[in-house]
Amino acid sequence: MADSKDLNNNANTSSKSLGEQTSERIVELIINNDWQIGDKLPNEYELADMLSVGRSTIREAIKALVSRNVLEIRRGAGTFISQKSGVADDPLGLTFVKDKFKLSLDLLEVRFMIEPSIASIAAVKATDEEIERMSFLCDEIEKLIMKNEPYLDLDVEFHTAIAKSSKNQVIGNLIPIINRSIMMSIDVTNQKLRTETIETHREVLNAIKAHNSNDAHDAMLLHLVYNRRNIRNIIEKQKNE
């Protein structure tokens, strides 16, 4: 009996508040007017006029869209389309997963499923400009490692650049979420440098440069194998502390 109830819990669109409805209408405005990241929204008065609702409703709707990372408010300047393109800060609700060690291995398992395939698609689809960017990131990461400085943001950016060059928009949004989540779920700040990791980064890059799909696939797989071993070691250490 509980089953039939479960099936319908996505159908309560009629119960939306005026604020929520107004949020959705603002999203429609953004899409229909083709407003881009960084564009400024009309002000409260204008929006209230355009959508025939009160200013307090507009304020409520804007707040909700800010917390969804669709809009951002710059004090004294106005409301703008957010750089975060509506991708939530913790889109998969991972904050609520208790066992962070298991979580990081689960995340890595997802990377194993996605990233080798993505690397082989990237080898076919990456443009010269995208490859140049990957190459720049690969160099920068190595420099930071040599100076013993944190490089994890760049690491996420390198993998994101590969993901985006696959031209699959879902993957382009998903990979940074997954890779950043791994760093948030375990403390990797003091990890020992693994030369294998750097070398396989470069192997992935070279295979994409050469437009060799199979090599890109295999290099990424190898990279993930080293990554998983590394993360397992970190977890072992942290569990024993």
Add this chain to the structure above:
Amino acid sequence: MADSKDLNNNANTSSKSLGEQTSERIVELIINNDWQIGDKLPNEYELADMLSVGRSTIREAIKALVSRNVLEIRRGAGTFISQKSGVADDPLGLTFVKDKFKLSLDLLEVRFMIEPSIASIAAVKATDEEIERMSFLCDEIEKLIMKNEPYLDLDVEFHTAIAKSSKNQVIGNLIPIINRSIMMSIDVTNQKLRTETIETHREVLNAIKAHNSNDAHDAMLLHLVYNRRNIRNIIEKQKNE
């Protein structure tokens, strides 16, 4: 020059408003007290007291957590931990993708990367209870199809049940998002019934029942192949309309 700026746009934690900080502290309360889905939150007065902020700040923080699907307000009853476990309604910001046909094929490409592997893990890890649930869903879907009634919610639930039985928490949250997004991005309400799709559902189920990983993998792959053909046909038709 632009590059070094790009790298740091995740570091602006200090600029968080009191409302945002309070949201985060409420999330901490939920985690530390191990409050579960459906549990009732302390009321505004108690929360204001616990966190030493004003009631209007608590209200703002609660509103933000409602829009993040962490909390839900039931009128007259109070504030509760949401069934949606903090998974955003559109976590990947797909509302903003313009080409919905390409989006549905991109989403399907991700399913190809994930779901066959997941089916083979499910064949190893699914419990008897989970298999019973999958079996129930598979039967219900067939009944609905026979009656020519919409079954897509159940379809998402079937695939979610398989994903959750893999015990990978990320996959369990990700699969329903991806599968539901496909339905939102193309109009599949009038799709012709494909017997192949129903048959491969049952093949996936039987392989998981038999704990046969390879068969589960292959049946899911076949299921996705039929799905992609079906969706391509729908897209062709809708493009020509």
